[in-house]
Amino acid sequence: MRPEAQPGDEIVAEEAVRAYREDGAVCLRGAIAPEWIELLARGVDRNIAAPGPTAQFYSGGTAEADGFFFADHAMWQAIPEYEDFIRHSPAAEIAGRLMGAERTAIFFDNLIVKNKGTADRTPWHQDIPYWQIEGAQVCSLWLPLDPVPRENSPEYVRGSHLWGKTYKPKSFYDPDSDYSRRPEALDRIPDFDREREKHEFLSWAMEPGDIQAFTGVTVHGAPGNTSGRRRRAFVTRWAGEEARFAVRPGHMHPKFPDCGLKHGDPIDCETFPVVWRKDARAA
Numbered sequence: 001m002r003p004e005a006q007p008g009d010e011i012v013a014e015e016a017v018r019a020y021r022e023d024g025a026v027c028l029r030g031a032i033a034p035e036w037i038e039l040l041a042r043g044v045d046r047n048i049a050a051p052g053p054t055a056q057f058y059s060g061g062t063a064e065a066d067g068f069f070f071a072d073h074a075m076w077q078a079i080p081e082y083e084d085f086i087r088h089s090p091a092a093e094i095a096g097r098l099m100g101a102e103r104t105a106i107f108f109d110n111l112i113v114k115n116k117g118t119a120d121r122t123p124w125h126q127d128i129p130y131w132q133i134e135g136a137q138v139c140s141l142w143l144p145l146d147p148v149p150r151e152n153s154p155e156y157v158r159g160s161h162l163w164g165k166t167y168k169p170k171s172f173y174d175p176d177s178d179y180s181r182r183p184e185a186l187d188r189i190p191d192f193d194r195e196r197e198k199h200e201f202l203s204w205a206m207e208p209g210d211i212q213a214f215t216g217v218t219v220h221g222a223p224g225n226t227s228g229r230r231r232r233a234f235v236t237r238w239a240g241e242e243a244r245f246a247v248r249p250g251h252m253h254p255k256f257p258d259c260g261l262k263h264g265d266p267i268d269c270e271t272f273p274v275v276w277r278k279d280a281r282a283a
């Protein structure tokens with residue numbers, strides 16, 4: 001097991017960068033200060049009270065109910081607390097350093113709430129097949145706002161980002177439906193729970209402020225929430241200068257029809273602004 005980055009290390013320790021590149025996922029301890037977590041929690045309340053057009057209500061009734069499983073996307077331009085975090089917290093630089101990028105643009109933010117009693121798993125998947133983006137420089141930072149025991153935390157198949165595989169996206173609501181409508185013959189993603197002996201899995205108990213960083217093609221999934229408390233995660237999805245906007249046939253979520261980018265364009269526009277540059281912070 002690799003050592004985890006500790007608070008006080010440079011913004012991203014060399015060992016963490018190596019783990020991200022070799023394993024496809026890494027845990028950074030104490031990466032985000034408590035003030036940011038408090039700010040984001042206020043944004044989350046605002047978000048749940050007024051969900052956006054691409055929100056997904058997977059299960060449960062109201063936001064207070066046991067079993068409430070909710071996700072929302074690309075809300076940062078409507079929620080000032082999210083915008084402040086995206087523009088001014090260390091997140092953009094952390095993603096950039098992990099990817100070895102010269103600059104990072106925010107692709108989108110993603111709130112994932114699993115109240116206690118959420119039975120649903122987040123199925124095994126890779127992210128990029130669902131998204132309008134391509135390239136190796138795509139990085140997610142999964143930041144919990146609540147303590148998360150290891151048994152309720154996302155799991156990553158170590159090294160799966162190096163397999164060169166694109167698995168067919170499947171619906172989180174109905175995994176057996178023909179959700180993706182992708183014309184090319186993509187393999188169905190294996191049920192990694194049935195082949196645990198063949199792989200190594202990475203997962204971590206988390207405290208608010210710790211981050212799980214992972215690539216756009218690392219296979220991952222997450223259990224339900226048996227912890228007895230709410231699990232809110234604010235996930236930011238970042239793109240480096242080598243990532244490209246992708247327009248593909250088939251279902252994708254979330255979609256950005258008004259972003260003005262064409263297939264193959266770099267990720268840099270009003271919808272996906274550059275937030276961090278290695279040489280100087282962007283305005």
Ligand SMILES: O=C(O)CCC(=O)C(=O)O
Nearest residue numbers: 112122142154222233235
């Ligand atoms: O939080 C979860 O349940 C799953 C997280 C995930 O799949 C992601 O952030 O891409």
